[in-house]
Amino acid sequence: MPKVAFIFGTRPEAIKCATVINAMKLDRRFEPLVVSTGQHREMLDIALAEFGIRPDIELSVMQPRQTLSQVTYRILERLSGQIEQWGIDAVVVHGDTASTLAGALAAFQHRIPIIHIEAGLRSGNIASPYPEEANRRLVAQITDLHLAPTIRSSENLLREGAAEDRITVTGNTVVDALHWAAENAPAFAEPALADLKNESRRIVVASAHRRESWGAPMHEIARALVQLSCQENVRVIIPLHQNPAVREVILPYLSNQANITVVDSLPYRNFCSLMLRADIIISDSSGAEEEGPSLGKPTLVLRDITERPEAVEAGTARLVGRSTARIVSEATRLLRDPDEYSRMAQPVDAYGDGKATTRVIGAIARYFAAHTARESQLAN
Numbered sequence: 591m592p593k594v595a596f597i598f599g600t601r602p603e604a605i606k607c608a609t610v611i612n613a614m615k616l617d618r619r620f621e622p623l624v625v626s627t628g629q630h631r632e633m634l635d636i637a638l639a640e641f642g643i644r645p646d647i648e649l650s651v652m653q654p655r656q657t658l659s660q661v662t663y664r665i666l667e668r669l670s671g672q673i674e675q676w677g678i679d680a681v682v683v684h685g686d687t688a689s690t691l692a693g694a695l696a697a698f699q700h701r702i703p704i705i706h707i708e709a710g711l712r713s714g715n716i717a718s719p720y721p722e723e724a725n726r727r728l729v730a731q732i733t734d735l736h737l738a739p740t741i742r743s744s745e746n747l748l749r750e751g752a753a754e755d756r757i758t759v760t761g762n763t764v765v766d767a768l769h770w771a772a773e774n775a776p777a778f779a780e781p782a783l784a785d786l787k788n789e790s791r792r793i794v795v796a797s798a799h800r801r802e803s804w805g806a807p808m809h810e811i812a813r814a815l816v817q818l819s820c821q822e823n824v825r826v827i828i829p830l831h832q833n834p835a836v837r838e839v840i841l842p843y844l845s846n847q848a849n850i851t852v853v854d855s856l857p858y859r860n861f862c863s864l865m866l867r868a869d870i871i872i873s874d875s876s877g878a879e880e881e882g883p884s885l886g887k888p889t890l891v892l893r894d895i896t897e898r899p900e901a902v903e904a905g906t907a908r909l910v911g912r913s914t915a916r917i918v919s920e921a922t923r924l925l926r927d928p929d930e931y932s933r934m935a936q937p938v939d940a941y942g943d944g945k946a947t948t949r950v951i952g953a954i955a956r957y958f959a960a961h962t963a964r965e966s967q968l969a970n
């Protein structure tokens with residue numbers, strides 16, 4: 591029975607690997623091992639707990655305000671001291687974080703096969719998103735099995751020279767997680783959102799946290815949200831990321847505004863319920879780029895470039911950058927023009943049909959079967 595280590599450290603990786611881990615736990619063909627790097631410890635643990643998952647191994651690399659190279663180095667250092675002892679047959683990494691890069695590199699250096707979920711996303715610009723685009727491309731060079739969420743991402747990999755028989759198009763597991771969240775939605779635990787069922791104002795759900803938004807752009811975004819909240823019949827709800835680089839800029843603008851509700855990051859299922867309740871979503875989060883359009887919510891993406899163009903092409907997401915004027919004008923148009931609103935409010939199925947988990951597990955099982963067959967041929 592192959593033993594497979596999932597190595598990750600951030601909330602989105604946990605959410606997007608959770609359905610696969612839980613399916614593997616029930617599947618006698620595999621033995622999953624969950625390794626948390628602790629890159630974003632608290633948010634990661636909250637997300638995992640919702641899916642009933644506890645890490646088997648904690649690397650606990652988190653330190654306040656550490657640099658990217660410090661995180662990467664600390665993960666690699668801890669992995670290299672332990673990875674051989676786990677007796678694993680493959681490492682699964684997801685997406686494009688520092689944990690993804692360090693996890694893959696450690697596996698490569700110890701000659702352990704690498705399976706990459708959400709492989710092949712490309713913005714086409716190595717400097718943006720930074721450092722995620724570089725992380726994805728680097729990991730692709732040493733990956734043994736690429737699990738691409740969309741046809742486009744598989745084409746990106748083929749263009750870069752990945753072997754066709756090492757790529758499987760699976761759909762994105764985030765859609766599976768969304769389905770699970772919708773079926774298991776609890777009541778809002780957050781008191782500041784308890785009044786939502788009686789809310790008649792239009793709801794704008796907003797968030798911003800990515801590195802490119804830090805500094806001056808974050809001020810622009812905060813000013814836009816304040817201006818929007820001053821429009822008639824609008825309530826802006828902001829689940830705030832824990833990163834101090836975000837909180838220190840945004841909180842002085844948004845606290846104590848009449849039509850703005852700031853809450854701490856929500857547990858995943860509550861956040862999904864909030865997205866379902868939203869009229870529009872304004873965010874620089876990659877998760878929102880997939881989840882908003884999958885739910886048919888018009889999504890204004892606070893970025894100039896994306897590695898997830900499918901929803902933009904389908905018309906449910908729009909890249910609006912980070913200037914106050916553009917964010918306010920695009921959001922106002924959506925809130926005031928019903929035709930424009932209904933043109934954008936169309937669910938997009940480009941990211942998956944909710945069956946990605948089954949395809950991921952099937953592809954991993956086939957990978958091991960082919961691998962075992964090759965090994966026994968060599969032995970004979």
Ligand SMILES: CC(=O)N[C@H]1[C@@H](OP(=O)(O)OP(=O)(O)OC[C@H]2O[C@@H](n3ccc(=O)[nH]c3=O)[C@H](O)[C@@H]2O)O[C@H](CO)[C@@H](O)[C@@H]1O
Nearest residue numbers: 601602605685686722800829855856857858861875876877
């Ligand atoms: C800046 C950055 O590192 N971005 C990476 C991150 O994206 P991303 O920007 O999506 O990371 P987030 O921390 O926003 O996490 C998004 C996930 O968290 C959930 N959520 C959000 C708010 C909340 O209060 N509660 C909650 O559970 C969302 O539903 C979503 O599933 O992971 C993606 C998937 O690996 C990568 O492609 C991105 O490059």
